[in-house]
Each structure stands twice: as structure tokens, then as C-alpha cells.
Amino acid sequence: KIPMAEKHITAEVCVHHLTFNDTHYAQKGSLIKCNPAIKSEADQQALWYALNNDYFDIIATDHAPHTWDEKQNKYAKAPSGLPLVQHSLQLMLEHAKMGKITVNKVIQKMCHAPADLFGVQKRGYLREGYHADIVILNPETQVEVSKSNILYKCGWSPLEGEIFTTAIEQTIVSGHIAYAFGKFDESKKGERLTFGK
Numbered sequence: 541k542i543p544m545a546e547k548h549i550t551a552e553v554c555v556h557h558l559t560f561n562d563t564h565y566a567q568k569g570s571l572i573k574c575n576p577a578i579k580s581e582a583d584q585q586a587l588w589y590a591l592n593n594d595y596f597d598i599i600a601t602d603h604a605p606h607t608w609d610e611k612q613n614k615y616a617k618a619p620s621g622l623p624l625v626q627h628s629l630q631l632m633l634e635h636a637k638m639g640k641i642t643v644n645k646v647i648q649k650m651c652h653a654p655a656d657l658f659g660v661q662k663r664g665y666l667r668e669g670y671h672a673d674i675v676i677l678n679p680e681t682q683v684e685v686s687k688s689n690i691l692y693k694c695g696w697s698p699l700e701g702e703i704f705t706t707a708i709e710q711t712i713v714s715g716h717i718a719y720a721f722g723k724f725d726e727s728k729k730g731e732r733l734t735f736g737k
Contacts, residue, residue, distance in 0.1 A: 541594075551597055553598075554600050556572065556622060557584065557587055558587060558591070558599075558640075560572050573611075573618050588640055588641075591649070599650050601624040601625045604620070605621075605692050606618075606619045606694060623698075626697070631699075632646045634706070651665070652664050652665060675708055676708075677707065678709050681706070682704065682705055685699045686700060687700070713730055714728075
């Protein structure tokens, strides 16, 4: 196996391709239009197989927060992409609770591997001397996705009405509590990433 830092060709899988399949178009329509398109359940199962057998290096969001009005166009005219960065970790933890992936692999593919792949210095791991980038979760609190708790500037999510069984309580960025219990603290801005590649 080639170490991540030495790879010249890599592959990612997006959270929405692991979550939605073509049976969801009847309800979600253009809200889940993306490129590549959401495909069949068989295709989705192949993605899960590839992820769990390390054919994919990272799990990504392909976050594309188009406006609600843009996504209300007929399918052919609606822009591709959907907002997912806020809910990607919760979605993957739901998949882990269903036995589709281990929590350790979620951490590997969403934290460690992206830092290694892009050579992001002192990030992606909980280590002495590294930036303290941490998410504090409550694995026993149910959260329903609703307009009142969607934090995207676009104001919508294809996941409205979904219930997660894990709540994100705090997000710490470079040691600063940037988000806690529904409120942001923007008194300290993010820091520039540095790369070792």
C-alpha cells in the first residue's frame, strides 16, 4: 500500500453518494442533483465496498450551497451540488451506527487522510504540538434537521426532517471554541493553513 503522502493519484467519495440513491429523486428532486449524479442502490453499495476496502482515500462533502430559488428550477436547469459540510460528520456517524463503516474509519477518512494527502501541517490528528481542531459530540442526543438549526447561509438542506442520533455540541478550531450549543464565537478568526508538500 502506498503511503498517502506519496500518492500521485487519489480518490474521494462524497457523503451524499453514500447517503442518497436514485430512489430519493421522487421526494428530493433537484435538491440532490449533483455531478456525478446520484445513481442506483447497486452503485451506492459499490461505493461502500470501495470505501471500506480503502479504494477511496478520503470522504468529502463537495459542499455547494446553492440558493433555495436556484435549486427550485426544473432538474435540467437547477445547478448541481448541495450543502453538506454542516451535516457530513453526523451523516457518517449515522452510517457507522447502522454498521456500514467503523467510527475509526470515519475518523481516518475525514480527519487524518485529508491532512496527510494535502500535507496540511499540524492538523488532522490529536497530537501534542498540533492545532487543537476538535468536535465534541453527544452520541445520545437526537437532533432533527430543521430550518431553525441549519447554519448554511443558503438556509436549506436536503436533510430537513432527518433525525440524527448524535449532536455536535462544540467545535474547537485551533484551540478556540468557535461553536457551542447553537452559537458561534467569531471573536477569533481561523488561521491560515500551512502545507508541507
